[in-house]
Amino acid sequence: MIIQGKCHTFGNDIDTDVIIPARYLNTSDPQELARHCMEDLDPGFAGRVQQGDIIAAGKNFGCGSSREHAPLAIKAAGVRAVIAASFARIFYRNAINIGLPIFESAAAAAGIQAGDEVKIDAEQGVIVNLTRGESYEVTPLPPFIQEIIAAGGLMPWVARKVNRDV
Amino acid sequence: MGMTITEKILAAHAGLEQVEPGQLVNARIDLALGNDITAPLAIKEFRKLGVKVFDPERIALVPDHFTPAKDIKSAEQAKLLRDFAREQKISNYFEVGRMGIEHCLLPEQGLVGPGDLVIGADSHTCTYGALGAVATGIGSTDLAAAMATGECWFRVPETILLRYHGQLQPYVGGKDLIIYTIGQIGVDGARYMAMEFTGEAIAALSMDGRFTMANMAIEAGAKNGIFPVDAKTLAYIEGRLQRDYRVFQSDADATYAEIIDIDASSIEPQVALPHLPENARSVRELGEIKIDQVVIGSCTNGRLEDLRQAAAILKGRQVHPEIRAIIIPGTQQIYREALDEGLIQIFIDAGAAVSTPTCGPCLGGHMGILAKGERAVATTNRNFVGRMGHPESEVYLAGPAVAAASAIKGRIAAPEEVR
Ligand code: SF4
Numbered sequence: 001m002i003i004q005g006k007c008h009t010f011g012n013d014i015d016t017d018v019i020i021p022a023r024y025l026n027t028s029d030p031q032e033l034a035r036h037c038m039e040d041l042d043p044g045f046a047g048r049v050q051q052g053d054i055i056a057a058g059k060n061f062g063c064g065s066s067r068e069h070a071p072l073a074i075k076a077a078g079v080r081a082v083i084a085a086s087f088a089r090i091f092y093r094n095a096i097n098i099g100l101p102i103f104e105s106a107a108a109a110a111g112i113q114a115g116d117e118v119k120i121d122a123e124q125g126v127i128v129n130l131t132r133g134e135s136y137e138v139t140p141l142p143p144f145i146q147e148i149i150a151a152g153g154l155m156p157w158v159a160r161k162v163n164r165d166v
Numbered sequence: 167m168g169m170t171i172t173e174k175i176l177a178a179h180a181g182l183e184q185v186e187p188g189q190l191v192n193a194r195i196d197l198a199l200g201n202d203i204t205a206p207l208a209i210k211e212f213r214k215l216g217v218k219v220f221d222p223e224r225i226a227l228v229p230d231h232f233t234p235a236k237d238i239k240s241a242e243q244a245k246l247l248r249d250f251a252r253e254q255k256i257s258n259y260f261e262v263g264r265m266g267i268e269h270c271l272l273p274e275q276g277l278v279g280p281g282d283l284v285i286g287a288d289s290h291t292c293t294y295g296a297l298g299a300v301a302t303g304i305g306s307t308d309l310a311a312a313m314a315t316g317e318c319w320f321r322v323p324e325t326i327l328l329r330y331h332g333q334l335q336p337y338v339g340g341k342d343l344i345i346y347t348i349g350q351i352g353v354d355g356a357r358y359m360a361m362e363f364t365g366e367a368i369a370a371l372s373m374d375g376r377f378t379m380a381n382m383a384i385e386a387g388a389k390n391g392i393f394p395v396d397a398k399t400l401a402y403i404e405g406r407l408q409r410d411y412r413v414f415q416s417d418a419d420a421t422y423a424e425i426i427d428i429d430a431s432s433i434e435p436q437v438a439l440p441h442l443p444e445n446a447r448s449v450r451e452l453g454e455i456k457i458d459q460v461v462i463g464s465c466t467n468g469r470l471e472d473l474r475q476a477a478a479i480l481k482g483r484q485v486h487p488e489i490r491a492i493i494i495p496g497t498q499q500i501y502r503e504a505l506d507e508g509l510i511q512i513f514i515d516a517g518a519a520v521s522t523p524t525c526g527p528c529l530g531g532h533m534g535i536l537a538k539g540e541r542a543v544a545t546t547n548r549n550f551v552g553r554m555g556h557p558e559s560e561v562y563l564a565g566p567a568v569a570a571a572s573a574i575k576g577r578i579a580a581p582e583e584v585r
Contacts, residue, residue, distance in 0.1 A: 013353055013442060017550040021557075022529040026232055026239035028207045040552035060354040063387060064550060065529075066289040068207055068305040089358050089389055090289055094305035144190045144319070155211050158311040162215055 001122040003081045003101060004130075005054040008045065009114045010038075012058035016091065019062065019070040028069060030076035037073040051078035054120075056112040058084065062091025071095040081120055083127060085109035096145055097154040103127065108136035168417030170325045171392055172360040175300040175414050179283040180320075187324040187423070195224070196299075197277055198312045199286030201268055202229040206246045207306035208287055212313050219254045220316035226258040226277055227251050228268040231525045236532035266497025266523045269293040269381060269465035274497055276406030280395045280413050285309070285318050290465050290547065292383045296376035297403065298395035298413065300360075303384060323389045324423035325360040326351075327416075330367035332431030337581040339475070340375030341467055341545065341565035343367070344382040345436040347428065349446025357387030359423060362416065364394060367430035373402045374471035378565075381466045382547050385443040435580060437543075438563035441551045449568050449580045459542040460485075460573040461554075462566050463494030463521075464528040467545035470500050472566040477509040479570035479584055480516040486576030491518035492534045498523060518573070530554045536561075543572040 018041040020033055027033070038045040055074065061084035062070060071094045074082065082095065085106040095102045103120060108127045112118060116131040125138040141149070151157035169177065169184065177185040179193035200208050205227055212219075219225055227247045235241035251259035260271060269290050272278050280298035284291060287309040294301035304318065312318045330343060348355070361383045368376070376393050383391025393399070395413045403411070437452060439445035462468075462476050473495060485491040493513050495501035501523060504510050513520050526533030528546040536542055536555030541562065544554065549561035564572070567581040574584050 015548075015550045017530075017548065017553050021552050022203075022231075022531060025203045026237060026243060028210070028243075040557035060357060060387060063353060064289065064548060066204060066287055066291075066303040066305055068204070068287075068307060072207075086354065086357065088354070088387055090303050090305060093308060097305060097307035142190060142321075154307045154311050155214055158314060159215055162217055162314055 001101065003054065003120040005052045005080055005118070007054045007056045007112050007114065007116045007118055008049060009112060010055065010057040013060045013063055014057050015064035016062055016067050016070040017064055020067065020073040025067060025069055030072045033069050033073035034076035037077040046077060049077050049079060052080050053078060054081050054083060054118060055079050056083045056109060058109055059086045061087050063088035066090045068094045068098060071098055071100045075100045083108050083112065096148055099153040104139040105136045111136060168419035170360065170362060170416045170420040171298065171414045172300055172325055172362070172390060173322060175281055175283055176320055176322055185322045187322050189322045190319060191322060192317055192319050193283055194316060195285050195312055195318050196282040197224050197226060197284045198309055199226045199228065199268060199272065199288065199291060200309050201231055201288055202233060202240070202244045202247055203231045204287035204306045204309065206243045208309035208313065209246055209250050211307050211310035215314050217314050219256065219313045222255045222257065224316065225256050225313055226272060227256055228260050228265065228271060229262070230265060230267050230523070231529060232531050233265065233524060234262050234522065264498055267465045267468055267525055270468055270496030270500065273297060273377065274406070274499060276403065276408055279403055279407040279409065279411035280399060281411050285312055289384045290381050292388065292390050293377050293381040293465060295380035295383065295390050295392040296373060297399055298393060300390050300392065302390045323358055323360045325362050326356050327362050327364065327422040327425045329425065329427050330365035330430040331427060332367060332429055333370070334367055334430055335434060337435050337567040338433055339565050340371055340378035342433055342436040343430060344379040345438045345443065345446045345563060346433045348382065348386045348443050351386055353385060353442050353444045354387040356383065359388055361386065361388045361391045363391060368393065369396060372471055373398055374469040377469065378466050382443065385547055435565060435568050437568060437578060438549055440549050440560040440562065443547065443549060443563060449564070449578060452578050455578040456541070457489065457543050457572060457577060458540040459534060459536065460489060460491045460569050461527050461534055461542055461544040461546060462569050463496065464525065464546040465496065466547040467566050468494055468496030468500065470503050472545065473500070473504045473509050476566040476570040477512040479567060479581060480518070480574065481512045483516060483574050483584065485517040485573045489573050489576050490534070491573040492521060492527065493518050494521045494526060495523055527554055543569050543578055545569050
């Protein structure tokens with residue numbers, strides 16, 4: 001999997017309440033959620049973000065609530081991947097489960113500036129910053145998690161299992 | 167090699183003799199929880215599988231976040247839960263009027279016991295660690311999968327052992343200990359890890375205080391918070407838990423990622439400043455911070471002991487004329503007990519508003535949203551930007567004693583100030 005796009009940058013400890021404020025959680029329609037993505041931190045984000053863009057952020061991205069609406073809002077806003085120095089645990093699970101590609105790389109998080117064009121090579125585990133001519137190593141995903149991703153998310157993975165059982 | 171309590175519970179549920187940190191295991195779960203925000207998404211995903219739930223007795227659905235329904239969309243979400251519960255014969259569905267905030271309600275109703283492995287599509291599911299269970303938050307898709315299979319995958323976490331020494335000062339409770347701890351280790355200080363709470367200060371802590379601490383383990387990024395099972399735990403589950411349970415204990419030679427010793431006797435009542443729970447200060451260090459609202463409630467501090475502490479301070483006094491004090495008992499049963507003990511009367515006489523159980527303002531849902539520029543002292547667990555309303559409002563986290571004192575003073579105040 002190769003993902004290339006323009007980066008939007010955010011800082012440390014970006015919590016799920018700023019990714020999608022709870023006041024919009026009376027729906028789970030991804031398009032509606034996408035309209036309010038990052039609203040309390042960067043009200044212009046939902047309007048600015050383009051299909052295929054990438055988010056790059058600092059440590060502990062997605063901390064806070066278990067709301068899957070957070071990765072859903074990011075995905076529906078058109079974001080193809082999230083790069084962060086580290087991810088909060090539940091966000092990490094949720095992103096994998098719904099098929100939002102995430103990449104952990106402290107070097108990338110430190111090196112990428114807003115507007116940089118980057119190319120992520122998931123198989124090689126490397127992020128190339130085309131704007132700055134730098135490249136960063138990605139922390140590899142455990143094989144079991146790669147299996148879920150390859151199946152297309154948790155539900156297709158479980159569907160295979162459930163059908164096997166019956 | 168020795169194992170921690172968390173490792174033992176995960177191993178037992180995965181059918182393994184031994185597990186170690188970093189290992190991925192597929193484990194049988196004892197209970198799966200969803201609420202009116204997370205379950206609708208889970209139900210949508212679950213339906214794609216075309217199966218029935220693995221065990222209707224081991225699923226709990228609690229409409230607590232936006233209920234009693236605050237608007238039409240919320241009513242539709244809650245209805246999805248209700249209809250699904252009826253269709254799948256899920257008996258642990260709790261309707262408005264018999265309901266409570268999920269993390270107060272489930273232990274109270276005897277749905278969680280020592281040694282359990284519990285998942286919930288709510289990050290504060292870690293609350294049940296107070297009972298010596300491994301309980302952790304997951305997302306809606308995880309819940310959907312677990313409702314179908316009765317299983318969930320886990321990465322065995324490393325454990326941080328926290329030892330609290332000494333005796334607590336007056337007005338210092340579980341909330342102060344956990345805010346102080348998060349202040350020490352940071353909001354990602356226990357990311358992906360288990361926090362094991364021990365020491366004589368913990369042994370002396372009530373069950374309500376332990377629930378408060380376990381509840382906020384997630385605020386340090388932890389997968390779960392867990393307490394040793396003792397006589398207090400067993401007394402709590404007595405008459406509640408209707409099924410078998412197993413008491414696990416960490417081995418003396420268990421391996422910890424870190425051991426942190428905390429002198430609990432030196433901790434004063436704490437406040438976490440906006441906009442992260444790690445911004446911990448002693449209340450006495452703060453200067454004059456004027457506030458507009460006080461909220462006492464939530465899955466962190468909406469239990470009977472919390473209401474008793476607040477009532478002890480509010481008794482015979484008045485909420486400051488410029489303050490709105492909103493008090494929300496965590497469950498219908500807590501509400502009833504508070505009524506019987508005369509606590510509700512104290513609150514109403516003091517000029518506070520008392521609400522039926524709901525998450526309400528804790529997540530900026532309803533029942534006390536902040537306007538631009540307003541400040542609240544809340545006994546809740548998160549003070550992120552916009553958490554309780556306008557993105558330019560502020561939430562200061564504290565325990566019930568500080569919150570009640572602040573309601574009287576109209577500014578952040580130490581409990582001693584109103585004596
Ligand atoms: S009270 Fe607050 S933190 Fe607890 S479950 Fe409800 S919204 Fe979440």
